[in-house]
Amino acid sequence: MNSEKYLKPSVAAQIKRLDLRARFIVKGFLHGLHRSPFQGFSVEFSEHRRYAPGDDPKDLDWLIYAKTDKYYVKKFEAETNLTGYLLIDQSASMNYTYRQNVTKFDYAVCLAAALAYLMIHQQDPVGLLTFGETIQRSFPPRSQRGQLGNILSILSKLTPEGGTDIARALQQTSAFLKRQSLVMIMSDLLGDEAPILDALRRLAFAGHDVLLLHILDEAETTFPFEGTVDLEDPESRETLQVDAAGFRDEYQKSITRFRETYARECAVMGADYLPLDTSMPFDRALMGYLLQRRGKQR
Helix, strand or coil, rough: HHHHHCHHHHHHHCCCHHHHHHHHHHHHHHHHHHHHCCCHHHHHHHHHHEECCCCHHHECHHHHHHHHHHCEEEECHHHHHCEEEEEEEECHHHHCCCCCCCCCHHHHHHHHHHHHHHHHHCCCCCCEEECCCCEEEEEEEEEEEHHHHHHHHHHCCCCCCCCHHHHHHHHHHHHHCCCCCCCEEECCCCCCCCHHHHHHHHHHCCEEEEEEEEEHHHHHHCCCCCCEECCCCCCCCCCCEEHHHHHHHHHHHHHHHHHHHHHHHHHHHCCEEEEECCCCCCCCHHCCCCCCCCHHHH
């Protein structure tokens, strides 16, 4: 298998069935792990975790030590049950693309499908929440095989539309969750930063593990435009006409500040932040999930 091929959004988008797309992405990712410096990591992810001070030495797996030269202990069933929620922004702004063949929403749906496949494969319960100005759809977490089909069925029917109130949706999510969970948020985060960060803090301080997957279009990160450009807000439809050459430097600095603010504040609150764009292979996001999961199990 050419693992890199199936991790490219442009290639994955050509696979029409979402279940096959998710399977190809995950298989490509796991295949890549076996061929990378993280090859021992895939063993740890599936059945083991690294030995930590306080673990009983009797639980060490010496066969794994012989293969990897690292100390691992067998995970107990209670340790493997990680309840996850996929939280997807389905507002109109997510329906944008400039020169990629996937929109931000397409990228989020594909990534959510792959994460759901990965979690169900690990027998971890996973649920789904989608939002615009409020929570629009909710599906409770389960770990049965049939759960994947249910989630993919919902994802394949979603349409990005309407406005968004990310802070309000996150507040509703915090009130909705009855037990500590891994909350995987997929959004372009286009909104007032202060209330969004406050809502993220509420989730983190309530004991939830937060993985913020910040998805922008490739053009939103590079500003490849030339000449006079009409910039349109996809939700309000307000437009601003600018000279691309004169505006580019200011814009790129603004995007850098935008991402750095979320990276800094998420680090302070103990959340994980991944800046993504629609040209990036999916392995960056999936590796972020694995790293987050491993860190919380130690």
